[in-house]
Amino acid sequence: MRWERQRAGTETQPALVGLDDLVRSVAPPEFQGVTFHEVRARSVLNRVPGESLVPFRWTVNPYRGCSHACRYCFARNTHTYLDFDAGADFDSQVVVKVNAPEVLAAQLRKPGWAREHVAMGTNTDPYQRAEGRYALMPGIIRALATSGTPFSVLTKGTVLKRDLPLLRSAAGEVDVGLGVSIALLDPELQRRVEPGTPSPRARLDLVRRARDAGLPCGVMVAPVLPGLTDSAEALDELLAAIAAAGATSATVLALHLRPGAREWYGRWLARDHPELVERYREMYRRGSYVDGRYKRLLAARVGPLLRRHGFARSGDGAAVRPPSDSNPNRPEPRGEQLALL
Numbered sequence: 001m002r003w004e005r006q007r008a009g010t011e012t013q014p015a016l017v018g019l020d021d022l023v024r025s026v027a028p029p030e031f032q033g034v035t036f037h038e039v040r041a042r043s044v045l046n047r048v049p050g051e052s053l054v055p056f057r058w059t060v061n062p063y064r065g066c067s068h069a070c071r072y073c074f075a076r077n078t079h080t081y082l083d084f085d086a087g088a089d090f091d092s093q094v095v096v097k098v099n100a101p102e103v104l105a106a107q108l109r110k111p112g113w114a115r116e117h118v119a120m121g122t123n124t125d126p127y128q129r130a131e132g133r134y135a136l137m138p139g140i141i142r143a144l145a146t147s148g149t150p151f152s153v154l155t156k157g158t159v160l161k162r163d164l165p166l167l168r169s170a171a172g173e174v175d176v177g178l179g180v181s182i183a184l185l186d187p188e189l190q191r192r193v194e195p196g197t198p199s200p201r202a203r204l205d206l207v208r209r210a211r212d213a214g215l216p217c218g219v220m221v222a223p224v225l226p227g228l229t230d231s232a233e234a235l236d237e238l239l240a241a242i243a244a245a246g247a248t249s250a251t252v253l254a255l256h257l258r259p260g261a262r263e264w265y266g267r268w269l270a271r272d273h274p275e276l277v278e279r280y281r282e283m284y285r286r287g288s289y290v291d292g293r294y295k296r297l298l299a300a301r302v303g304p305l306l307r308r309h310g311f312a313r314s315g316d317g318a319a320v321r322p323p324s325d326s327n328p329n330r331p332e333p334r335g336e337q338l339a340l341l
């Protein structure tokens with residue numbers, strides 16, 4: 001492992017950008033098959049490269065690798081920067097920045113910090129199972145709120161329920177955005193394609209709990225898996241469940257397959273769904289993004305379903321749910337910046 005050379009007290013290599021001091025590696029019995037590499041980070045506030053089209057400039061990722069183990073995860077290739085592989089290592093060798101709250105608080109105190117929006121859950125999941133053990137997010141949330149920094153969290157992890165009171169209190173000080181990813185409802189397919197994640201029903205319950213706590217909460221219906229989760233019936237059922245959970249917005253995105261994810265997902269597809277391989281080869285022949293024809297087909301299918309379930313397209317492209325629910329404690333949707341397709 002490249003960063004092992006940075007082990008505290010050893011002197012073999014100059015520091016590499018973003019790599020940190022290894023404290024220890026542990027494999028707790030309750031996390032079968034997962035090893036945590038605890039590191040002391042030098043920086044946890046990451047600037048998004050200027051050429052990126054994402055609507056935020058800063059991210060925080062307390063973990064690298066993710067035991068949620070989604071076959072399609074687009075962050076897989078980032079694990080190769082640590083000399084791990086983008087497949088099973090990404091799922092099972094999780095780097096934990098154990099000092100993330102303190103380092104972040106110090107970075108946010110610097111006079112030059114302009115309190116721009118910080119996004120979490122954009123690379124790996126901050127509420128993956130490790131968070132139940134390390135509890136880094138409460139300190140991170142407090143550091144952001146205290147410094148007056150607005151932030152958002154996107155997750156599949158139900159560990160987030162633990163922090164709802166804290167998030168509610170942070171929302172009194174800064175803008176807080178919450179998003180939950182739910183790509184499908186079928187539990188059998190979920191076990192095969194997202195084997196380490198909480199069930200879709202548990203994630204719907206997370207949405208419900210967030211809304212009952214008075215927080216806006218959008219759902220990312222992402223990724224839509226061509227030939228597996230994209231039928232009108234499946235999307236209709238999923239959007240109905242998302243609306244019933246009280247989600248304030250829904251965003252539907254087709255699968256994209258970056259290097260790393262492309263190979264890992266492709267291997268799974270060839271084993272479990274060989275009948276789809278040729279179709280995928282054709283749809284992703286130009287690279288990571290699905291071809292325009294499929295995008296148009298999906299948009300035509302999804303548009304009426306979003307309307308049917310009360311998600312109206314707003315001027316900025318977000319699919320936002322009007323505040324028609326009956327819970328008076330629920331705040332109005334704030335129009336999260338979510339692009340449809």
Ligand code: SF4
Pocket residue numbers: 066067068069070072073074075123124125128156
């Ligand atoms: S939860 Fe997100 S970060 Fe974790 S494996 Fe799945 S897609 Fe990747």
